[in-house]
Amino acid sequence: MKTVACIVQHGFAPFEFGVACEAFGLDRSNDGIQNFDFRVVTPDPGVVTTKLGFSLNVENDLSFAYEADLVVVAPIPRETWTDVDERVSAVIRHAVERDAWVLSVCSGAFAVAAAGVLDGRRATTHWMYSDTMMRMHPAIDVDPDVLYVQDGKIITSAGTAAGLDACLHLLRQELGAEAANIIARRMVVPPLRDGGQAQFIVKPMPDHSGLSLAPVADWALENLDRDLTIELLAQRAHMSPRTFARRFKADYGTTPAAWLARQRIVHAQRLLEQSQWGLDRIAEECGFGSAAVLRQNFSRVLGLTPTAYRARFACPAEAPAAA
Known part of the structure; x- marks a missing residue:
């Protein structure tokens, strides 16, 4: 373009x-x-x-x-x-x-x-x-x-x-x-916002908005290689899994599982562009477990394989790093 x-x-x-x-x-x-x-x-x-x-x-x-x-x-x-x-x-x-x-x-x-x-x-x-x-x-x-x-x-x-x-x-x-x-x-905007405009239709702010889930979300982004279950995230938020899932949906407009899946794809994109790691290493870093699972999810979301993505978007060593 x-x-x-x-x-x-x-x-x-x-x-x-x-x-x-x-x-x-x-x-x-x-x-x-x-x-x-x-x-x-x-x-x-x-x-x-x-x-x-x-x-x-x-x-x-x-x-x-x-x-x-x-x-x-x-x-x-x-x-x-x-x-x-x-x-x-x-x-x-x-x-x-x-x-x-x-x-x-x-x-x-x-x-x-x-x-x-x-x-x-x-x-x-x-x-x-x-x-x-x-x-x-x-x-x-x-x-x-x-x-x-x-x-x-x-x-x-x-x-x-x-x-x-x-x-x-x-x-x-x-x-x-x-x-x-x-x-x-x-x-000075987030590169990717999950959720949708449905969260704005009924009420512009979620209930108990003072209890921010941002620290939990930030921790999850730093630990995408781990098995991030709803139970684990809810424990960090000092909530029951049911309450956490409801609050997360209200704050982010999507479920914790869908949000994590998307963040793992975004992290895989960055690693494919910036590193020379093999698909198995990238899959582990992103929490997919195996190259096969990475390929399946990556192709489903983006419409091309990780290898094809890397061939198209791999960054030269001197390219500036993103936030």
Whole structure:
């Protein structure tokens, strides 16, 4: 991936637009990370208004988006959901046809849906808008609980910060976990958030939020090579296993077992990129036990073998270390 076009239209959300600029538009060559040819485009070049009352002068029309490796669709205002600019729809359809990436943030998913490319696919948007998307586009399998969804080379994300999660997810696939970690460190955000937006729908904060599980989670990350049972983690948290599992799900939006499985995969990615260790050693360090179990889980989650991942993303010795 070398070229990125971000489509903005009248009434776009500036924060979500800024997420795309931060993820793909900054010069990170000093960190050993490739730069993208990032351009902001719009159907009618000139002054484009934001939903907050100020405007942006956009010089580029949609021509660049027809050849970009990634097309980012910024959020569009509610009043345009049923009348999306056909010129934008054509760009999105063309991107899918030529197997380019398409990534929408928040209500930008409605523009992608209007292009017809999400029919029969999974997708998401902000949980406040998911019911509307289900009614407007019944052929789409809308998941209101997740931060983002990738179906093929189309990524749709939930509101605001979830767009950043989606961008980092794509950067991990294109640049590798280590580069994505470096970018996340520059942004001062976690490189990977587990869970989903379901935890925000009913109540924004978990019960007994003062009893933080962060120390237990940090300890688990430092001991991934151990047999980390729920009973062991609950003991460190001075809770019963049942209470710990319930609290962990409330805090992290996922089960302890699912969180640990994902963290082990992320650790394996780092070791494949940074070390020359064999698969058996990496499997032991990550808590998978054997190379066979590592291969099975790695391929299931990432869609390629550990060996293929290492061949694609192995870092040179002089590459900067991630946090």
